[in-house]
Amino acid sequence: MDFRGGRNVVLAAAVVAALALFPLVAGKFGIDLVTKIMIFAVLALSLELLVGQTGLVCFGQAAFFGIGAYAVVLATPQYQAVSIFWLAPLAVACATLYALFVGSLVLRTRGVYFIMVTLAFAQMAYYVFHDTPLGRGTDGVYLYVRPSAEVFGVTLVNFEKPVSLYYVALAALVATFAFLAVLLRSRFGRALAGIKANEQRMRAAGFSTYAYKLAAFTLSGAIAGFAGVLFAVKDAFVNPELLAWHLSGSLLVMIILGGLGRLWGAVIGAFAYALLQEFFQSQAIFGDLAKHWLLGLGLTIIAMVALLPEGLAGLPAAVSRRLARKPARSAGGNA
Amino acid sequence: MSAEKLIEARGLHAWYGSSHVLHGVDLLLGRGETVGLLGRNGMGKSTLIRTLLGHVRERDGRISVAGRDVSKARPHEVAKLGVAYVPEGRGIFPNLTVRENLLMAARPSRDGRREWNFERVIETFPRLGQRLDHFGAQLSGGEQQMLSIGRALATNPDAIILDEATEGLAPLIVQEIWRVIGTIRTAGIATMVVDRDYRRVAAESDRVVVLQKGRVVLEGAAKSVRHEELAGFLGV
Numbered sequence: 001m002d003f004r005g006g007r008n009v010v011l012a013a014a015v016v017a018a019l020a021l022f023p024l025v026a027g028k029f030g031i032d033l034v035t036k037i038m039i040f041a042v043l044a045l046s047l048e049l050l051v052g053q054t055g056l057v058c059f060g061q062a063a064f065f066g067i068g069a070y071a072v073v074l075a076t077p078q079y080q081a082v083s084i085f086w087l088a089p090l091a092v093a094c095a096t097l098y099a100l101f102v103g104s105l106v107l108r109t110r111g112v113y114f115i116m117v118t119l120a121f122a123q124m125a126y127y128v129f130h131d132t133p134l135g136r137g138t139d140g141v142y143l144y145v146r147p148s149a150e151v152f153g154v155t156l157v158n159f160e161k162p163v164s165l166y167y168v169a170l171a172a173l174v175a176t177f178a179f180l181a182v183l184l185r186s187r188f189g190r191a192l193a194g195i196k197a198n199e200q201r202m203r204a205a206g207f208s209t210y211a212y213k214l215a216a217f218t219l220s221g222a223i224a225g226f227a228g229v230l231f232a233v234k235d236a237f238v239n240p241e242l243l244a245w246h247l248s249g250s251l252l253v254m255i256i257l258g259g260l261g262r263l264w265g266a267v268i269g270a271f272a273y274a275l276l277q278e279f280f281q282s283q284a285i286f287g288d289l290a291k292h293w294l295l296g297l298g299l300t301i302i303a304m305v306a307l308l309p310e311g312l313a314g315l316p317a318a319v320s321r322r323l324a325r326k327p328a329r330s331a332g333g334n335a
Numbered sequence: 336m337s338a339e340k341l342i343e344a345r346g347l348h349a350w351y352g353s354s355h356v357l358h359g360v361d362l363l364l365g366r367g368e369t370v371g372l373l374g375r376n377g378m379g380k381s382t383l384i385r386t387l388l389g390h391v392r393e394r395d396g397r398i399s400v401a402g403r404d405v406s407k408a409r410p411h412e413v414a415k416l417g418v419a420y421v422p423e424g425r426g427i428f429p430n431l432t433v434r435e436n437l438l439m440a441a442r443p444s445r446d447g448r449r450e451w452n453f454e455r456v457i458e459t460f461p462r463l464g465q466r467l468d469h470f471g472a473q474l475s476g477g478e479q480q481m482l483s484i485g486r487a488l489a490t491n492p493d494a495i496i497l498d499e500a501t502e503g504l505a506p507l508i509v510q511e512i513w514r515v516i517g518t519i520r521t522a523g524i525a526t527m528v529v530d531r532d533y534r535r536v537a538a539e540s541d542r543v544v545v546l547q548k549g550r551v552v553l554e555g556a557a558k559s560v561r562h563e564e565l566a567g568f569l570g571v
Contacts, residue, residue, distance in 0.1 A: 190431060190439040197428045204388060204422065205440050206414030206490060261430075 012177075012264075019170055023163050031166050033278065038169040039230045041270035042176045044254045046223035048266035051255060053184060054216045055196030059115045059248050060102070060122025064221040066243030068095040068228025070129060073143045073238050084147040084159070084233070091232075092225045098125065099221020103214045122248055130240040140239025143232060165234050172230055173267070176223060180263055192216055257301060259311020268312045276300055339366045340399075341494055341525050342387060342418065347396035349379075349386045349549075356382045358549045359396070364494060369526045371540035371557060373533050375570055379549040380529050381423060384496050388420055389413045401445075401493065417445050419487035423498040425479045427486070429472035433463050436471055436482055437489050444491035450522075451488040459518060460485050477508035484515060494525040501530055513539065533565050545569075 019038075023031050043065050050056045071091035076082050106117045129135025146159040157164050183189050191212050194202045199209050232238055241247070250273065258269020280286065280293035280300075289296075308315060342364040349357040356379050364370050374380050385391050387398055389410040398406050400416040414420070428436055437456055443449045457464040460481040466474060474482060480500060487495050497516065501509040509532075516539060519526055530536050537543055537557045545553035545568045553560070553568060 187439055190435050193430050193435075194428045194439060197430050198426065200390065200410070201422065201426045201428070203410035204390070204414060204420045204426070205486070206411050206442070208409075208411045 016170070016174055020167075023166055028162060031162050033274070035162065035166045035169045035234055036231075037271055037274045038166075038173045039227050039234065040251075040254070040274065041173050041267045042169075042230065043224055043227035044251055044258070044266040044270040045173075045176050045180060045263060046220045046227065047251050048255050048260070048263060049180060049192075049216060049223070050220045051252070052260040052262070052265065053189070053196065054192045054213060056107075056213065056217065057115050057252070058118045058217075058220070059245065059252065060118035060120075060125075061220070061224055061251050062245065062247035063102075063122035063125040063243050064095040064099050064224035065228040065231070065247070066129065066238070066240070067098050067125060068092060068225030069232035069238045069242050070135065070141075070228075071095070071225075072147070072229050072232035073141050074134075076143055076145065076147065078144055081145045081148040084149045084157075085151075087147050088226070088229045091229045092222055095225020095228060096218055096222040099224075100214070100218045103217030103221070107210060107213050107217060119245060119248070122243060123245060126240055126243040126245075129243060135240060138240060140237055143236040143238070146233055146236060159233050169230055169234070172226070176226070177263060177267065184263070188212070188215070253301060257304060257311060259308075259313030262311075262313040265311050265313035272312055340364075341366045341368075341401060342527075343397075343399050344383075344387060345397045347383070347386060347398065348394060349382050349391045350393040351382070351391075352393075356549050357386060357394075360546070360549070360551055362387070362544060362551070364525050364527055366493065367523045367525055368542065369520050369528065369540045371533075371536035371543040372527055372529045372546065373536060373543055373565065373569060374546035375568075378546045380546055381498055382549075383546065384420070384498055384527070384529070387413075388418065388496070414490070415445075417491075417493035419490050419492035419495045421480075421483045421487050421495060421497045421500055423502065425476075425483045427471040427474070427479050427482045429470060432468050432470055433474070433482055434467045436486055437463075440486040441489040442491065444493065448491050451491050453489070456485040456488050459488070459515060477504050477511070480504060480508070480512060481515070484512070484519075488519070488524075492524060494527070495519060496527045498529045499531070500528070501532070533569055533571070534562060537562065537565065 019034070022034060026034070043061070047058060047061045050058045068091045071094040072087055075087060075090055102118070102121045106114060106121065109117050130138055149155065149157040149159065157168055159165060184192070191202065191207055194207070195209050195212060202209050228242070231242070254269035254273045255266045256269070257272055258267065259265030276297055277293065280296035281290055283290045304312070308318065310318065340363060344360060344362040347357050347360040347362070348355065360383055362383065372380050372383070382391060386394050389405065389408050389412065396406065397404070400413060400418055403416060405413050405416065431439065437453055441453065462478055463481055463485055466478060471479065471482065484497070484500065501512050504512065513535060516526065516528065528536055528540065537560060540557040543555065543557050543560055543565070544551055545565065547568060553564070
């Protein structure tokens with residue numbers, strides 16, 4: 001459970017402090033990489049809410065992310081900065097509405113059908129941006145002017161500066177994490193956990209599970225859209241691949257790698273996935289083999305999942321269990 | 336029966352796919368009344384309960400709860416009318432703690448009563464009080480059953496339906512569960528009890544109903560039903 005006990009709070013604070021200090025020691029590449037990872041961590045958290053907490057395996061999360069990102073770019077006039085304070089809500093609203101629409105239909109299915117139908121709706125959105133004038137084709141669209149963040153003439157954040165974007169992404173990650181941690185401890189969050197364990201029992205206990213699942217699905221889409229806004233502002237470029245099933249699949253790998261059922265598993269998973277990807281793509285280490293980075297990444301992920309069924313987030317527990325078992329066994333031997 | 340009708344079923348049929356399980360069952364549970372539902376395995380007891388609660392979609396006949404027609408209602412709608420269910424196999428949430436299991440379910444009754452608050456449930460089941468931060472999966476079978484009943488009570492129901500609540504439990508725990516069922520009766524909550532121990536069911540109920548092959552074959556005041564007759568139907 002998240003934030004159970006003071007130790008976890010201290011650990012979380014230490015991680016946030018380390019991330020906050022990172023730009024002081026990192027170069028441009030490092031700042032850019034960690035900014036991207038933190039945005040993907042927000043996106044992974046949105047999926048964790050569905051898969052890890054509610055038991056709904058969504059294979060179309062990229063669609064909400066892509067819609068959020070595209071909305072930012074498409075709603076910005078070509079040579080004029082737009083205030084982030086209405087651009088972000090607008091883009092999040094677009095993703096939220098699509099999630100509400102998709103959720104209201106797909107939540108009538110379950111199991112494998114649910115997975116396939118979420119994939120189908122995501123691919124539908126993908127082709128809208130890929131093949132229609134709305135999405136302006138496969139090459140993607142540039143955001144020529146990043147949004148402004150001015151209040152009464154005072155610029156709060158300059159999105160043109162990578163370090164500012166880094167701190168915005170960090171703040172977004174902390175806020176999303178804290179929001180979900182509080183939400184999951186509420187009655188609503190417990191109801192989602194109940195639905196994950198046994199939906200029929202929840203109905204027998206008087207919960208309209210469809211409404212709860214739809215709320216979770218829509219909220220998850222909203223958070224994914226929010227991550228899309230951050231991504232569009234950071235990269236100032238969007239293309240249909242943001243909505244593609246590859247990204248939806250990678251997100252599932254991230255949260256499985258990190259450990260389902262724990263919020264920080266999603267964050268660890270996003271970092272681990274991206275860092276492994278960078279590692280295997282490094283020509284300095286692998287030379288020409290770096291071209292085949294997917295092979296190395298895939299094998300590593302298979303090994304990690306096989307060795308750590310609870311994911312990276314379950315590693316401390318697995319280690320402490322192993323340590324606890326050893327003395328117990330030797331005590332048994334002496335008796 | 337002079338008591339006000341709480342749950343009433345008329346001409347209830349239910350199907351699982353092509354197999355016709357209930358054949359026109361009539362059933363009544365009065366307010367504050369305890370009804371023992373008996374029958375051998377596979378005679379339709381659990382199906383009857385699941386049909387009353389709206390879990391079996393392929394059904395026919397009329398069901399009303401507190402005067403409201405729920406013939407086509409969904410399970411959560413029936414539950415909200417004040418009918419709590421303690422399913423066979425306990426049905427606790429293994430991934431939530433004892434406290435969370437109870438708090439999640441807690442809600443006032445339809446007329447706003449909150450008699451069964453968290454404290455009272457814990458008072459009724461002191462063992463749960465010692466396990467508040469344990470996950471459901473970490474409890475013993477008896478504790479899980481207590482939690483399941485406690486969670487049902489936390490909804491401040493007008494009726495509780497207990498399906499095989501003592502199944503697979505140690506004799507001492509079985510005694511404890513029957514003590515709680517007694518407490519529930521005294522509290523004025525209507526109960527429907529399914530259990531293998533027909534003598535105990537007859538002793539603890541106002542009325543007994545025996546199902547055979549999806550039909551009611553015997554119904555009567557628990558005091559006036561002869562045990563030999565029950566044993567005949569139950570094949571014991």
